[in-house]
Amino acid sequence: xxxxxxxxxxxxxxxxxxxxxxxxxxxxxxxxxxxxxxxxxxxxxxxxxxxxxxxxxxxxxxxxxxxxxxxxxxxxxxxx
Numbered sequence: 180x181x182x183x184x185x186x187x188x189x190x191x192x193x194x195x196x197x198x199x200x201x202x203x204x205x206x207x208x209x210x211x212x213x214x215x216x217x218x219x220x221x222x223x224x225x226x227x228x229x230x231x232x233x234x235x236x237x238x239x240x241x242x243x244x245x246x247x248x249x250x251x252x253x254x255x256x257x258x259x
Contacts, residue, residue: 180223181195181203181219182223183195183219185216189210189213189215189217190209190212190213191209192219193206193209194208194213194214194217195217196214196215197217203254205254206219206251206254225253229249232253233249236248236249
């Protein structure tokens with residue numbers, strides 16, 4: 180589970196794209212044209228399976244393990 184907060188400048192944040200019911204459809208990191216104004220605030224609740232997902236992560240182009248990759252993994256399984 181992730182949490183979002185309405186902001187006036189979503190292009191500065193990771194943003195959750197939502198459907199009409201508020202279900203997360205996608206995650207964008209500092210998008211030029213955001214699909215919503217809901218910034219992801221960095222508060223997450225994960226099941227224990229997050230440990231295995233974290234172990235399987237590969238460094239991003241920035242050379243870092245990204246929390247967005249964890250969230251995208253759950254989103255791809257429709258469990259976010």
